[in-house]
Amino acid sequence: MTASLLFFQIDGMIPGGVINPDNLLIETGIISGRKITSWPSLRTDLINAGGDWFDTQVMVDQGLVTSRKPEDISAFSEKMIEVFSQGDQQLRDTSPPL
Template sequence: MTHHTESAARTDVSIDGRTIALLVTDGVELPELTEPIAAIRRAGGTPKIVSPKESSLQAMKGDWEHADHFDVDHQLGTVSAADFDALVLPGGTLNADALRIDEKAQEFVSGFFSESKPVAAICHGPWILTEIGQVSGRRMTSYAALRTDLTNAGAEWVDEEVVVDGGLVTSRTPNDLEAFNRTLLELVAEKA
């Protein structure tokens, strides 16, 4: 392991006792699920997968290559924002497209904004935010393909590694995960 990788793996941020939901379904982009989970654990937090799926879901590498299966901790509709300290919305086109039209998913995500809890969305993850009216007037980023959707919904879209607007963290692609994870953990630690 190189020195650079070791320093990237460590975190100065502690979120001991905090539980963070990751809202995902089939088609989630693999590193956008696994890397935030690892970062949350390293910082002392507890990651929980929330999904419309009952038992397990299929992650993807890109949109075509099947990756690992993941166990679901909580089925959507059995938990709410009150049960968690923050929310992560990973990308993956199929995942994000399915969740944005799921009424239980919309209700779940809306709860984090109502309770002013941190929300972090990467890649296609911000798509659902257009459906629940949480984009207008915000400075944010996403996978480039969502730029028009977010702009049309009233966002100021920027091409940056990580953008924070109030309690919302957004990033573009898996290449931004290190900054995305660090920024999320810092926000959660601040709220603690």
């Protein structure tokens, strides 16, 4: 399987990652204390990095949007559009799992 990596950077923030960006997110330290979703095999790594892991298509926490797998790309894309349209408000809010 080819790992895909998708990040956006806006004003120094990384608001989105889908499929397999989790190792980079762990290394930057931004996982700690955040709700996140990922490919199921990365669950333990994310929990060990201080994240609160959920098995859901899309998770938003403080403007960071994560998703699990290629089948979730549509839901991820819709959520990213929603986050972008809300601007700074989304960076302050934490949403519950879908």
